[in-house]
Amino acid sequence: MSQRHPLSWREPWPLVQALAAALGSEGLVWLDGDGSPQGRCSRLGLAPLEQRVCRGLPGQAGAEDPFAELAALAEGGGHWMGWLSYEAGAWVEPASHWHHPDMALLWAARHDPVLVIDHEAREQWLEGEDPTRLAAFATLLAGLDLDGAGTHTPADPPQAAIPPTAWHWHTPPERFAEQVAQILSWIAAGDLFQANLTACCEHQLEGAADPLALYGRLRRACAAPFGGLAIAGAAAAGEAVLSASPERFLRVDGAGLVETRPIKGTRPRHRDPEADADAAADLVCSPKDRAENVMIVDLLRNDLGRVCVPGSIQVPQLVGLESYRQVHHLTSVVQGQLRNGLTAIDLLRACWPGGSITGAPKIRACERLHGLEPVPRGPYCGSLFRLGSDGSFDSSILIRSLLLRGQRLRAHAGCGIVADSDPGGEAEELGWKLQPLLEALA
Template identity: 35%
Template sequence: MRTSIFKDLQDPILFKKQLLAWGNQFREVVFLDSNNYPQEYSGYDCVLAVDAFTSIKTDYYNAFEYLKQYQSQTRDWLFGYLSYDLKNNTEDLFSKNYDGLHFPDLFFFQPKKIFLLKGNQLEIQYLNMCDDEVEDDFEEIIQSKESKDISDVNIKIEQQISKEKYLEKVGTMLTHINRGDIYEANFCMEFFAENVVINPLEIYTKLNTISEPPFSVFFKNNTNYLLSASPERYLRKEETKIISQPIKGTSKRFSDVIEDEKSKLELSQNPKERSENVMIVDLVRNDLSHTATKGSVQVAELCKIYTFKQVHHMISTVVSEVSHTTSPIDILKTTFPMGSMTGAPKISAMKIIEELEETKRGLYSGALGYFTPTGDFDFNVVIRSILHNSEEKYVSFSVGSAITAGSIPENEYEECLLKAKAMLEVLS
């Protein structure tokens, strides 16, 4: 079905830039970059998939069932996303909030052309129907140059929720927590700009350079774009092993080494941040248990501090084993949306989130990634991301934080602004 060709590269960092510049010509593009971030669970340093041979696009209704049929029939590489609103497929929930982006709830495609980079070795996989194009394409790639910036400067970014209204809404959420309706919920707000023209590739490049995260994405589906600097993995499947790595807990980076270490230490010892993380770990353990073999759910790492260019994060790793016969789609369906972006108990938290947030999340706090031909997969959490509909000329990014009984509304607002910093910087 596919022809594989291997090439050794002299300069993988330069090649990644050339590969993305070349790939941008296609209607469908997924470019994934780990930025060489050190991580225990890793497939490739960089992946590019372009040019759909087949695809699936649907709203939330029966979305996981349609995806299961598509994945089981193709048995090939599939790249795409699950939007947050697929919650309406798995639970008796709905979304009525404003949506300025109008992305499909689910989109996956089977690419004609795939590039898989690990170290200095590049594997090129083309469908047999176009494998005669490999060498010409490779020559084009190594001749490619980075795109010129044609983005608007000083884009006027607005908040959907004012600071005053944000503080008021967090107060309402704390009332729910004190009443016992929920223990924790992730509350988000949208920043947006209307009637703007941007160069998505240029914006992505700037965002990725600022953050250098392990789950960076440039995604394009015709006029729909995701430019993501995500630091978080949602779920990975390696044969029968499942890995979830929720993030809960954030602190600032400082240029002064002593201040930076102090910030890191304070995060590791912060009882509120640890309790946030532990609550979500319990939720993830419960989610994974739906498909896990008996007794296989384990916390491999609890509340470890990881350092990124912009922030320090507290991350836990939860693993499980599944049967060889378990459908990869069922593993996703029983864990989605991820606990770090919802709360506990999950369904109650999602209902309250829907009431208090003013915009539909859509792809934000969903997941983007891929399936391999053997049914393995790897998906990120769509955070620290800019979404763009070029036809509607609408640009959007959202940020949020976990609200618990110990939350101080003003501090939660400051955490949101910290997370928004990189996106605001590249758009202005």
């Protein structure tokens, strides 16, 4: 049975730095909220008790079904956190339209205890099932010197800055616009209704990577309600996910209430209040962005309908404006009640990959996108997740995210394409989304 040990409040970033210095960052997972209503609480796990890794696609030697592995973890109990990659969709819809992932398809770690941070109430506590470990972590936390050696401030991280010109683009803006035009031709022919096209750039770091320092820059510049950091250990050592995502994928509480919060529609923020208000109004009044959002809501209602009680699916918020530090978004909320006998992993499999980062029809969109995107998405467009010992589940859509593999760092972003999309405008929107990430590291 889980126990709670209350702690005195200390600022999260110095606290995480000090804990990583004391316990090591390998296996660290930080599901990092921004203090907003959706990002009220953060959860941090270090020094995991065990880890699980799945790699490979169906039919490949040694490949393992990540959904079956997650189901086994859920049945075994404990508090698990980690990532699931976009290409896990090959285990839902086996076909040739999936890139071979070059990062772990699933990486998950079991932590006991977990540090919980309530940003709004300014409260912190440990949650754990092993009283001995709970007491040991509490003693460690009480003795931490947050001003001592082994920590660094987010204003002066040891990781070298990355100039914007140092990034290599796999899909330059002009090529992205051409790909948008190709998708528009498929939409005109009735082959698709919508597709979420993505692009990425990468940089080869000099020297050893410091994912915690990189994430410190990212969270300072791009705080988000579903941000987070996962630094893999064991069989996935050298891999890490750094995210500033504003989008929840799926949440299931202990009573089986399901929620998803798809985002479609984006405008950049402006320092001038009048210009900023105009941008928000333009987004709210845009027929193109509203249609894109509603289309994905319909897709997700269908996905949830596979595993939810008939008649339970509701849309309490349709195309609502939500504003973040760098951008305005249109967000909808879809809810349902999970059927008796089904679990969060059944829900995850029924909805994977997320509708907001694929398109409609989903399978056809995945096929077409595979032919346009030159590299695997990996954890990008996948999910950072938390699986509780009580059957609860929460997860993000990994947009606005950086992927680290060894010394290779990738930044990804994407745009939803519908019939009245403008190729040049979509390429510009891609820049709005990637620019804050690149500037944070510069």
